[in-house]
Every structure is written in structure tokens, then in C-alpha cells.
Amino acid sequence: MIDKVKAGIIGLGRLGRSYAQLIQQQVKHVDLLAACSLSQEELAFAKTKLNVQYAYTDYHQIVNNHDLDAIFLLSPPQQHAMHIIDAVNAGKHVFTTTPLGTNVEDCKAVMKTVRSRPSQVVMIGFEHRYDPAYIKAHAMIKKGQIGEPVLIQSSTFDKEKNDSYYQLYGPKAGGIFLELNIKNIDIVRWLSGKEIQSVTAAGGAYKYDIFKNLNDADNVMSLIELEGGGVANISASRLSQDGFNTKTFVLGTEGSLEILDSSPTEAIRIYDTDGIKTQVPQSYFERYELALLAQANDFVSCIQNSGSPNVFLEDGLEATRAAVAMTKSFLLKQRVEIER
Numbered sequence: 001m002i003d004k005v006k007a008g009i010i011g012l013g014r015l016g017r018s019y020a021q022l023i024q025q026q027v028k029h030v031d032l033l034a035a036c037s038l039s040q041e042e043l044a045f046a047k048t049k050l051n052v053q054y055a056y057t058d059y060h061q062i063v064n065n066h067d068l069d070a071i072f073l074l075s076p077p078q079q080h081a082m083h084i085i086d087a088v089n090a091g092k093h094v095f096t097t098t099p100l101g102t103n104v105e106d107c108k109a110v111m112k113t114v115r116s117r118p119s120q121v122v123m124i125g126f127e128h129r130y131d132p133a134y135i136k137a138h139a140m141i142k143k144g145q146i147g148e149p150v151l152i153q154s155s156t157f158d159k160e161k162n163d164s165y166y167q168l169y170g171p172k173a174g175g176i177f178l179e180l181n182i183k184n185i186d187i188v189r190w191l192s193g194k195e196i197q198s199v200t201a202a203g204g205a206y207k208y209d210i211f212k213n214l215n216d217a218d219n220v221m222s223l224i225e226l227e228g229g230g231v232a233n234i235s236a237s238r239l240s241q242d243g244f245n246t247k248t249f250v251l252g253t254e255g256s257l258e259i260l261d262s263s264p265t266e267a268i269r270i271y272d273t274d275g276i277k278t279q280v281p282q283s284y285f286e287r288y289e290l291a292l293l294a295q296a297n298d299f300v301s302c303i304q305n306s307g308s309p310n311v312f313l314e315d316g317l318e319a320t321r322a323a324v325a326m327t328k329s330f331l332l333k334q335r336v337e338i339e340r
């Protein structure tokens with residue numbers, strides 16, 4: 001068993017920076033030795049605050065560093081497939097944030113490479129699967145406590161930023177379905193235990209023209225039909241005023257359940273002269289920090305114990321397949337059948 005997994009991280013942007021600190025400060029049995037970013041400012045942070053031994057701008061150098069066992073991948077979505085394939089071929093275990101790839105062909109290429117290296121752990125980050133509220137809801141559904149799930153609503157609302165932020169990050173995000181709804185797609189598949197049969201998406205750039213120019217949107221809603229029966233409705237917004245939140249409601253043939261936001265901040269209710277308040281998470285990282293920690297610990301533990309994660313790359317493929325179909329449906333304004 002490897003006593004300490006030696007790891008590197010690719011990507012130190014909005015999420016990567018917080019993620020790197022999480023790995024370095026809280027994940028057990030791992031040493032973060034290397035970082036890779038295109039930004040000199042981010043690499044200076046890696047050297048001074050993360051104390052990494054190796055700081056690279058070329059990802060080939062980090063994946064080919066023989067001192068490293070594993071790579072945490074937090075690069076932009078369009079590069080995930082290439083980075084995973086090159087890291088796996090260089091003998092590394094890989095944890096990647098979503099999506100697995102931005103199209104079905106890229107996801108399949110990743111899976112083909114991973115299958116040729118069965119002793120390496122490759123894991124995709126669907127952190128709700130490590131979130132206590134979602135785990136509990138999943139277990140209740142599996143036990144049959146609400147009967148057969150037949151109607152699911154799941155949404156992700158991101159805190160509104162501003163025009164210059166969206167001008168900078170909008171083109172890199174991969175579109176609202178891949179960026180914000182990929183987790184909701186997995187939530188629907190995981191909680192229902194069913195595959196997605198068709199999608200019908202609608203929405204628009206109601207506030208920010210930048211998204212119109214990118215053929216993207218700031219608000220969307222998709223109707224999903226599930227194989228074997230059942231429907232789901234998932235939505236995403238970039239205009240949340242209070243903060244970041246994900247909510248899910250599942251109606252079954254014998255009862256219903258609702259998974260509210262369960263971040264530690266929201267568990268506290270503040271009473272003062274303005275009334276009664278809770279503090280809403282301001283970012284994805286804040287909402288899911290504890291789940292991200294559990295997920296990273298599981299990745300490291302799988303490497304140490306030759307285990308396999310309980311999220312499969314097929315889940316990543318199916319989520320991308322549905323997000324791509326939603327994008328198509330949104331652009332063509334028509335229902336899209338999922339082909340497998």
C-alpha cells in the first residue's frame with residue numbers, strides 16, 4: 001500500500017485554487033508536490049502558498065513527472081479528455097472534475113484509454129454522490145420508501161456575476177448545460193436509476209448578451225423523459241441573487257422527498273433586528289466543500305487500496321451525452337431522442 005500518494009494538480013483557476021488548498025490542508029495521505037497553470041500569478045501562489053516543488057506551464061511536464069502518482073484535473077472542460085488520456089498513458093491515477101469530455105467521442109476515447117490501464121484509478125467528480133443529504137435520499141429511494149420515482153425536479157442556480165466576468169469566462173465554460181446542469185443530469189440518473197430517453201430544452205440569454213453571442217443562455221429549463229417511465233425537469237440560472245444553490249425534489253408512487261441545500265452555513269439561523277436569516281453559500285465550492293473533501297479522500301483511498309470509486313466513467317459519458325443533447329435541443333428548438 002502506498003503510504004502517501006504524491007499528487008499534482010492541473011488548473012489553479014476559480015475552483016482549482018480552492019481545491020488545491022483543500023487537498024494540501026485537509027485530504028489525508030496525500031502530498032501535493034506539483035502544480036500546472038498557464039498563469040504565472042497562479043504558479044507564484046502555488047510556490048509560495050502551496051509550497052509545491054514543481055511548477056509548470058506545460059501540462060506534459062506534470063503528467064510525465066516520475067515523482068508523481070496522481071493528477072487532480074481542474075483544467076477547462078474542452079481540455080479534460082486530452083489531459084486525462086495523456087496522464088493515464090503516463091501511468092498516473094487521475095481525478096477529474098466534470099465534465100469527462102465536452103462530446104461523446106471524447107468521453108469514449110477516455111474510456112478506451114482507461115480500460116487499457118485497469119490498475120490505475122480514474123474518477124470523475126460528481127460530488128453530490130458524496131453529500132450526506134443526497135446519499136441519504138438515494139438510500140431511501142433504493143429501499144423503496146417513496147415507491148418508484150416518477151417525477152424529479154433538480155436545479156442549479158449560480159450567483160450572478162457581472163458582464164466583464166462573463167466576457168472572460170463565458171467562452172471557456174462549455175455552455176450552460178455542460179457547466180451548470182451536468183450535476184443535475186447525474187442526480188436524475190442516480191436517484192431514478194434510469195437512463196435518459198429524450199430531452200426538450202428551452203431558455204435564453206435574458207440578461208447578458210454575451211451568452212446570446214455564444215449561442216448560450218443565462219437561464220434554461222429541460223424536460224427529460226426517462227427510459228421505462230418517469231419524467232424530470234432540470235433547470236439552471238446564472239442570475240441567482242442570494243448565492244449558489246442546488247435543489248432536488250423527487251416524487252415517487254408512494255411518497256416524495258426534497259433535498260434542500262445542506263451546507264453548514266445554512267444550518268444556522270440568525271435572529272436579529274432585521275428578522276430571521278440564514279447564510280447561503282456564495283459559490284459551488286462553499287456549498288460542496290465537505291463533499292469534495294470526502295470525494296478526494298475516496299480517490300486517494302482507492303489508489304492506496306487498489307479499490308474502485310463508486311462513480312463510474314459511464315456516468316460521466318451519459319451526463320455529457322445528455323448535456324450535448326440538451327444543447328442541441330435548445331439550439332434547434334426541438335425534442336431530441338438520445339441515441340446510444
Ligand SMILES: NC(=O)c1ccc[n+]([C@@H]2O[C@H](COP(=O)([O-])OP(=O)(O)OC[C@H]3O[C@@H](n4cnc5c(N)ncnc54)[C@H](O)[C@@H]3O)[C@@H](O)[C@H]2O)c1
Nearest residue numbers: 011012013014015016037038039059074075076077097284
Ligand atoms: N468554477 C466552479 O465553481 C466549478 C464548479 C464545478 C466544476 N468546475 C470545473 O472545474 C474546471 C476548472 O474550472 P474553473 O472555474 O476553475 O476554470 P478557470 O478558467 O477559472 O481555470 C482554469 C485553469 O486551468 C489552467 N489551464 C488552462 N488551460 C491549460 C492548459 N492547457 N494546461 C494547463 N493548465 C491550463 C488555467 O491556467 C487555470 O489555472 C472546469 O472543468 C469546470 O467545468 C468548476
